[in-house]
Amino acid sequence: MSDPAIFALFDRLLARGGSDLHLAPHYPPMMRIKGDLVPDGETPLGPDAIAVLLDPLLNPNQRNQFATTGDLDFAYTFGTKARFRGNYMRKVTGPGAVFRTIPSKILSLDQLGVPAGIRKLADLRSGLVLVTGPTGSGKSTTLAAMIDYINSTRPGHILTIEDPVEFVHQSKQCLVTHKEVGDHVPSFLEAIRSAGRENADVILVGELRGAETMKYALQLASFGILIFATVHTNSAAATIDRFVNAFPAEQQPQIRGLLADSLVGVVAQQLLKRADGGGRVAAHEILLGNFALASLIREGKTSQIGSFIQSGVGEGMQSMDAALDRFVREGAIKAHDALEKALDKESFSKLPHVAKELAGVEP
Numbered sequence: 001m002s003d004p005a006i007f008a009l010f011d012r013l014l015a016r017g018g019s020d021l022h023l024a025p026h027y028p029p030m031m032r033i034k035g036d037l038v039p040d041g042e043t044p045l046g047p048d049a050i051a052v053l054l055d056p057l058l059n060p061n062q063r064n065q066f067a068t069t070g071d072l073d074f075a076y077t078f079g080t081k082a083r084f085r086g087n088y089m090r091k092v093t094g095p096g097a098v099f100r101t102i103p104s105k106i107l108s109l110d111q112l113g114v115p116a117g118i119r120k121l122a123d124l125r126s127g128l129v130l131v132t133g134p135t136g137s138g139k140s141t142t143l144a145a146m147i148d149y150i151n152s153t154r155p156g157h158i159l160t161i162e163d164p165v166e167f168v169h170q171s172k173q174c175l176v177t178h179k180e181v182g183d184h185v186p187s188f189l190e191a192i193r194s195a196g197r198e199n200a201d202v203i204l205v206g207e208l209r210g211a212e213t214m215k216y217a218l219q220l221a222s223f224g225i226l227i228f229a230t231v232h233t234n235s236a237a238a239t240i241d242r243f244v245n246a247f248p249a250e251q252q253p254q255i256r257g258l259l260a261d262s263l264v265g266v267v268a269q270q271l272l273k274r275a276d277g278g279g280r281v282a283a284h285e286i287l288l289g290n291f292a293l294a295s296l297i298r299e300g301k302t303s304q305i306g307s308f309i310q311s312g313v314g315e316g317m318q319s320m321d322a323a324l325d326r327f328v329r330e331g332a333i334k335a336h337d338a339l340e341k342a343l344d345k346e347s348f349s350k351l352p353h354v355a356k357e358l359a360g361v362e363p
Helices: 006-015 047-057 060-069 116-122 140-152 190-196 211-222 236-245 249-261 291-298 302-309 320-330 335-341 346-350 354-360
Strands: 020-023 030-033 034-040 071-078 081-093 095-102 127-132 156-162 174-182 202-205 227-229 263-273 280-286
Touching: 006 020, 006 047, 006 071, 006 095, 020 047, 030 071, 034 280, 060 071, 060 227, 081 320, 116 140, 116 263, 116 280, 116 291, 127 140, 127 211, 127 236, 127 249, 140 156, 140 174, 140 202, 140 263, 156 190, 190 211, 202 211, 211 227, 227 236, 236 249, 236 263, 236 280, 249 263, 249 291, 263 291, 263 320, 263 335, 280 302, 280 320, 280 346, 291 302, 320 335, 320 346, 320 354, 335 346, 335 354
Parallel strands: 127 227, 127 263, 156 174, 156 202, 202 227
Antiparallel strands: 020 030, 020 095, 030 034, 071 081, 081 095, 263 280
16 A cells, blocks of 8 residues: 555655645645745645545544544654644634644753753743744744653653643653543643642643633642643743633632742743855843742732843843844844844834844835
């Protein structure tokens, strides 16, 4: 029996060092290479051709879910070459899909070149660490490196709860248990409810979905477990606000209190194209917890978190705009790309070296 036709597309994506494969009706296959979406050939795919490409990767349960809901998230192991996170969707024009490459090798914190503040968070033994950023910003890669660091440096039990499981960790110093939502457990809520009984030292929650899941994560963190979780925001302050605002107004003071007691750090991450076109670079905002941060959270003064981060640079904190500024000065990224990701665009555009470079850029 011949291989499914989509395997040839996977092979080309990997050969070109691409991160994503997009399949959409009436377009050729599109591949994200070094941050840019480029067509693979010129032949548009019809809805029937896409259905033929997508169907062989599914098991009967997945096929049924996609037919029923028109939406499916899953992980697919492509032999020994790679794993992909697949998302199938049904649109007005027909079926479509996006495949994200999950590297088979987990990069270490050193290989990623992350700031020292991130390693500091991985050294902690309890509390809630939120890793945040838009889709495709490399959150999973950073989290995988943090989990690998713990797995390599101390004994314990690591539990991951994901939808789908992305990076597969082999046990080193730790026992590692992977749970996939929809396969091993019915929901994130059910998984996190039972997690407290599984004697884990470290728990990775792929995504905090909904107020109840967030509350359980806070409770587990208060029990002396180190919890890593992702949220979709673009700054540390926005992450705290998003967390609190997920709850009804009457519960928010209580949640602020729990968050003040349990939050030990926030890492906000963005990916930018390198100035030389050779791949992408990750910029991080790093917020580390202490008594002063707990007071700001408890009193609802998240607007002061920006200046709080600036005052904590010596401890390993870093603002997003300071990280972007450093990359521009080093020539790693272009000023207009940095400005697009900056949180305070007006101030950032007035930095002398940024303004100078922008003035020389063609509109």
